[in-house]
Amino acid sequence: xxxxxxxxxxxxxxxxxxxxxxxxxxxxxxxxxxxxxxxxxxxxxxxxxxxxxxxxxxxxxxxxxxxxxxxxxxxxxxxxxxxxxxxxxxxxxxxxxxxxxxxxxxxxxxxxxxxxxxxxxxxxxxxxxxxxxxxxxxxxxxxxxxxxxxxxxxxxxxxxxxxxxxxxxxxxxxxxxxxxxxxxxxxxxxxxxxxxxxxxxxxxxxxxxxxxxxxxxxxxxxxxxxxxxxxxxxxxxxxxxxxxxxxxxxxxxxxxxxxxxxxxxxxxxxxx
Numbered sequence: 517x518x519x520x521x522x523x524x525x526x527x528x529x530x531x532x533x534x535x536x537x538x539x540x541x542x543x544x545x546x547x548x549x550x551x552x553x554x555x556x557x558x559x560x561x562x563x564x565x566x567x568x569x570x571x572x573x574x575x576x577x578x579x580x581x582x583x584x585x586x587x588x589x590x591x592x593x594x595x596x597x598x599x600x601x602x603x604x605x606x607x608x609x610x611x612x613x614x615x616x617x618x619x620x621x622x623x624x625x626x627x628x629x630x631x632x633x634x635x636x637x638x639x640x641x642x643x644x645x646x647x648x649x650x651x652x653x654x655x656x657x658x659x660x661x662x663x664x665x666x667x668x669x670x671x672x673x674x675x676x677x678x679x680x681x682x683x684x685x686x687x688x689x690x691x692x693x694x695x696x697x698x699x700x701x702x703x704x705x706x707x708x709x710x711x712x713x714x715x716x717x718x719x720x721x722x723x724x725x726x727x728x729x730x731x732x733x734x735x736x737x738x739x740x741x742x743x744x745x746x747x748x749x750x751x752x753x754x755x756x757x758x759x760x761x762x763x764x765x766x767x768x769x770x771x772x773x774x775x776x777x778x779x780x781x782x783x784x785x786x787x788x
Contacts, residue, residue, distance in 0.1 A: 517549070517550075517554075517577065517656075517659045517660060517663045518548075518549040518550070518573065518621070518624050518625075519549070519624045519625055519627075519630030519632075520548045520549035520624065520630070520632070521548075521630075521631055521632065523548070523549040523551055523630070524549070524551040524552050524693065524731070525549065525551040526760075527758055527759070527760055528551040528552045528554070528555035528556075529555055530758055531552055531555075531691070531729070531731065531758060531784060532552060532555050532556050534729065534756060534784060534786060535556070535689060535691075535727075535729065536689060536727050536788060538687075539687060539688060539689035539727055540560070540685065540687040540688040540689070541558075541560045541561060541562065541684070541685075541688045541689075542556060542558040542560065542561040542562070542688070542689050542690075542691070543561070543562050543563075543564075543680055543681065543683075543684050543688060543689065543690040543691070544561070544562070544563045544564070544690075544691050544692075544693070545562075545564050545565075545675075545677035545680040545681055545690065545692060546565060546677060546692055546693045546694045546695075547563045547564060547565040547570065547571075547574060547672075548565065548570070548693060550563060550574065550663075550667065552691055552693065553666075553667060553670060554662075554663055554666040554667060555666075557665075557666040557667075557669075558669060558670070559669050560669060561667075561669060561670040561671070562670065562671050562673060562680060562683075563667070563670045563671070563672050563673070564672070564673040564674065564675045564677070564680045565674065565675075566674065566675070566676055566677070567674075568674050569615055569616065569617045569620050570617075570620075571672060571673070571674040572616075572617030573617045573620065573621050574667075574672045575672045576617065577660065577663060577664055577667060578664065578667055578668060578670065578672055581660050581661065581664040584621070584660055585653065585656065585657050585660055587617075587618040587621055587622070588621060588622055588625075588653060588656045589653040589656075590618075591603070591607055591618070591619070591621075591622035592622070592650060592652070592653050592656075593653075594606075594607070595626070595650070600626070600645060600649065600650075601645045604623075604626050604627075604645040605645065607619050607622060607623060607626075608623060608641060611623060611641055612640050612641055615639065615641075620632075620641075622650070623641065623643075625650045625651065625656075626645060626646055626650040627643040627644070627645065627646055628643055628644050628645065628646040628647070629643075629646065630646070631643055677692070677694070677714070677717070678713075678717055681717050681718075681720075681721055681726075682717070682720075684721055684724070684726040685724065685725075685726065686724055686725030686726065687725060687726075687727075688726050688727070689726070689727045689728075689729070690718075690721060690726055690727070690728045690729070691728075691729045691730075691731075692714065692718070692728065692729070692730045692731065693730075693731045694709060694711065694714055694730075694732070695709050696732065696733045711732070711745065714730075715747070715748050715751060718730065718751060718787065719748065719751055721787070722751070722787045726787075727786075727787060727788050728786075728787040728788075729784060729785070729786050729787075730752075730784070730785045730786075731758070731782050731783070731784055731785075732745050732782065732783050732785065733745055733782070733783065745783075747785065751785075751787065752785040752786060752787055753786055753787060753788055754785075754786040754788075755783055755784070755785050755786070756783075756784045756786075757781045757782070757783060757784070758781060758782045758783075758784050759780075759781050760780040760781060760782055
């Protein structure tokens, strides 16, 4: 449904295959596009993020999917009438003047490479219009219906990951997909994120008997750069590499150039 940096849509099924066969409540405290949540389609879940506009979109998906469809259709038709780039710049300017979930939803699908860049100082969204045509309202509506079905048992909250992970109890599962240290500091709020702090929270979850799976930087450029992230000894029981294909962010950075040498793999760390 959403385009978002670090979207796990294409390989969410592989990540889910490493989850425990049985667990209680599922928690995803860095919700983003929610690809893993939607693939898992849990019967009891909490999805959260600190970015309030992202949560506005998710809460609308769960509680009023028809309204979400209307948000997108209105802006798509605005584009159809006045032209893609003119409408995009007008919607982007409107969003920057008064940030809101409805405009952000369309901008995510229409911006260049699906990479929404936020200025650290004030959250200004700066990504130019994409070369592609945004999907039609009919296609978007089908996605909304499917994602609503998959997320209907999820409680969506705006909250810091520390708060949400602190609520998990023995036998619950937490999947963390935080901003990546080598590539995603342009995400809203990601500049202040500390992986060391997250490791402390994961250690506390592990002591309480909570299952935790964590996706972090692995390799870039077909493996000739390994993103060195120091992991506390003994915190995780297993590590697997998940091949992610070509980097969406690098597609934005290398406009007009091929990406054969920009393959990416993530490290999936498991406490169980």
